[in-house]
Amino acid sequence: MTTTNADNNAQFVQEWREWRAGWEQFLTAPFGWLAATALNWVDAEPRQYPSLPGLWWQEGKKLFVDPQGQTMSYEGESFTExxxxxLSEAPDDVRITVGDLQVGVTYRDQYLVVTYDPQAPARNDFRGVPVYEPEPRFVLKGRFEPYEETKSVSLDSVETDSHVYDSPGIVRFSYGDEEYALSLTSSVNGMAAVFTDATSGVTTYGACRSLLIPEPDGDGTVVLDFNRALNLPCAFNYLPVCPVAPPENRLPFAIEAGEQTPYETSK
Known part of the structure; x- marks a missing residue:
């Protein structure tokens, strides 16, 4: 039986819908991005921060926690003292459990702690994310060019100072008659590019969107499916620290694909 363009398009749309359903399920998880209720930078003075049980402070590269009579746990081990x-070498957003809450910990020379509460209004009132309809013309082929050694790149951040990220290389791709290059960052899920385009600040979140870059083929070929461009957590509630797209990742054309500005941000 011959496969038609209509069949291919129907399969493309169905796969996109299944992926969207899975992604929104992730967003609404009890301790997912929408559950974030407070962000605090820890300093050398033991403090009790709003919405955060216990005392928290930093000495050198160590984060100290005094549960003050409560039971906390990290990596399955409970502690009350x-x-x-x-956690200076740990992945971003490792979690400490405190009763019905979780605390996400990220190290940026200073410790950042984010409180996650399943009862957060953003999670309970969630009504989905506005998106463009899937469009095959925004599925582009690119070429991954790795650096000889991973580079450290400094990216500005939303509402705070710049931070350093690991960059494994760039990906080049063509759109229209022009070639573009996106600088990549490493993440727990592989490689990603944070970018803006002509829709940014108009129909999409102004700081950036993020695109996961799949594992390259043997010849370095990658598929850039901008229909799967996502908002970062700061687009929903301004709390988590998110990077701003670097100058080389600010594309001059409109990518009318992927997620648009969340309802929560556009109020």
Whole structure:
């Protein structure tokens, strides 16, 4: 039986819908992005921060926590006394459980702690994310060009200072008659590009959107499916720290694909 363009398009749309359903399920998880209720930078003074049980402070590269009589747990191990944790080499957003809450911890020379509460209004009132309809013309082929060694790149951040990220290389691709190059960052899910385009600040979130870059083929070929461009967590509630697209990732044309500005941001 011959496969038609209509069949291919129907399969493309169906796969996109299944992916969207999975992504929104992730967003609405009890301790997902929408559950974030407070963000605090920890300093050397033991403090009790709003919406965050216990006392928290930093000494060198260690984060100290005094549960003050509550039971906390990290990596399955419970503790009720003062605990010092060196999370300077840990992945971003490792979690400490405190009763019905979770605390996400990220190290940027200073410790950032984000409180996640399943009862957060943003999670309970969630009504989906506005998106463009899937469009095959925004599925583009690119070529991954790795650096000889991973580079450190500094990216400005929404509402705070710049931070350093690992960059494994760039990806080049063509759109229209022009060639473009996106600088990539490493993430727990592989490689990603944070970018803006002519829709940014108009129909999409102004700081950037993010596109996961799949594993390259043997010859370096990658598929850039902008229909799967996502908002970063700061687009929903301004709390988590998110990078701003670097100058080389600010595309001059409109990518009318992927997620648009969340309802929560556009109020």
């Amino acid at each position: 003062v605990r010092g944790l060196d």
